[in-house]
Amino acid sequence: DGGITQSPKYLFRKEGQNVTLSCEQNLNHDAMYWYRQDPGQGLRLIYYSQIVNDFQKGDIAEGYSVSREKKESFPLTVTSAQKNPTAFYLCASSYGGGDTQYFGPGTRLTVL
């Protein structure tokens, strides 16, 4: 089955630790995205990538880093510089920028 997977579903970390969230897709999509959603809020774009080995900052990139070494994978690292990392993180992909996006099931990160 084609789709987007994110792991883990729930993640707990201590304050000050870096943590990497996984996102994999087998839809052969060129573009991938990371969003953050806080309770009762909309989606905010963290980073996006239109093609392998290239990515751009979104609206709230500070404290986050990404890599795009393979077409299928777009991992997100939440660094200790992110002041309030507890949130629901969603990964998405699309054929191209501006096209319909398909989302993974998300990772709920809680920093204790």
Place this chain on the structure above:
Amino acid sequence: RKEVEQDPGPFNVPEGATVAFNCTYSNSASQSFFWYRQDCRKEPKLLMSVYSSGNEDGRFTAQLNRASQYISLLIRDSKLSDSATYLCVVNMRTGRRALTFGSGTRLQVQP
């Protein structure tokens, strides 16, 4: 002003009712429009794209008004299972090649 603006609701309607949501967008050059549905604590899922001529999918009808820069979603014969948050999504066609999401309108259908 937000780039994509929606009434957060909640809209509380009885089963069988017709309900409509509007969404306004700021960039007149926007080209693609979508409605997504998000259930509580789940990922957003595409409900339907919005075409210039308007389009219908079962009980759902989407309309685009470019002159006034808004899109709408009409749900007829509401079901309990329609309870969710509906996200208005726009391809703003700015230098950034990514979609812009509204904050969503929450719908609660009551028995």
